Amino acid sequence: MKYKNYIFDLYGTLIDIHTDEDQPELWKFMAEYLEKNFGTKYDYKVLKKEYGKLCKQETEALAERNGSKHPEIKIQWVWQKLIDAPCSDEQMKDLCTAFREKSRDKLVRYEGVKETLASIKQAGGKVYLLSNAQRLFTEKELEDTELTQYFDDIFISSDMEIKKPDGAFLQQLIDKHSLVKSESVMIGNEIFADVGVAAAVGLDAIYLNTYSRSKREINHNLKRCGADINKVKFVDDGDIRKIE
Template sequence: MNNNVYKNYIFDFYGTLVNILTDEKDPMLWDKLAQLYQAYGAAYEGDALKKAYAKHVDQARKELMDLKGVAYPEIDLAHIFNQLYIDARPQSSNSNQPEDWGKLIAMVFRVLSRKHLTAYPHTKEVLAFLKEQGCRLYLLSNAQAAFTNAEIDLMALRAYFDGIYLSSDAGICKPQPEFLKQVLDDHGLKPSETVMVGNDLTTDIAVAKAVGIDGILLNTFPYSRRELENSPIKPTRVIMDIEALKIGFT
């Protein structure tokens, strides 16, 4: 597109639109989760729960990789947390386990591990501007639906998007080409009119290149100049602030 202007913008979420910090290694996190499991009759200690979780995640990813025949599978953590309960209560069909247990624990896991979550400066301003210009906006995130949907709403960003795609729903994640291609196919988006905007070369920019669309790197990591120069994955454009997406509109 001329002047770096596109009709369709596909955004990454974490590290692109919002800044988040989590600590999933904190022993206190696992101790508190274990206490919640204990309250419903599943006898876990914090460290044992953490190890069992890691084992289930690794096994589930391998199984999904084989099942789907993909290099980049994405599991649903709600299923993992539910299986952990079942493992500890094999005869628990009549237990006091609440409905949607896995989703509940996934949300608690996120709330306890999240240190901060804020929208980057200019995020809402630029999304609103692009909508005013008649652009269509989509979200494509390597993320867990069990808690990312709540965080999208917490940041009041849902209304800006014409479609939201989360990897745990799809069973695959960036840079698996089919994940991005689904957005193009579902909405009839022309590759020449569409751009992927994200903060990660190996996922966001790589998946854009894989399906033949432009990729804009919003360099929030940030990558150093040397890293950008030496990377085999080259973005169409590098910007330091999302506000740069407004350039080119008249």
């Protein structure tokens, strides 16, 4: 085993997922959900528009507060403003789960993921998650795909209010666990976010091309994030079993 610490992206790396937040059925469902559970009434088209507007406003406000070029809001901030009524933590969790599951039409673990993570653990390695995600969506999806148990720690961008490729996000994980950079590697399916965040802090990276990106697109994003190609291993078919 080349490394002692394996830091994984989630979506497109360990889990194959597809969501569609533009579908009218989602917003009709959510308009009914808000009225039924909170007495808040919206036309579904207005709800969709307001959701998008508030996401943008909250992101811009957060960037002003924390100075990051890559801020990550907590999605519950948006829903609380839309509800405009008392909402407990449990109610918010249920709302976000309902929204996510209605928007999602695919959630499967990639072949070989459990075996690979188990192999790293059995060899004495550490396994971490560094995901651009919303905790209120991701916790249940980790449970549903039976992956939670494999991680020594889970870092989700909404908790930290910054996301990849901001190097400060990965650096927090490194600092918390006193990781030696030469013994650690970032694995993901996005050049700009995953290879980019590794480059930002001086870590090696493994790129899993699970979405069959073209060489032109890959090279463009390598230049965009300033990655050293000598510190990146490319797995062209995206097979996670080839990372070791």
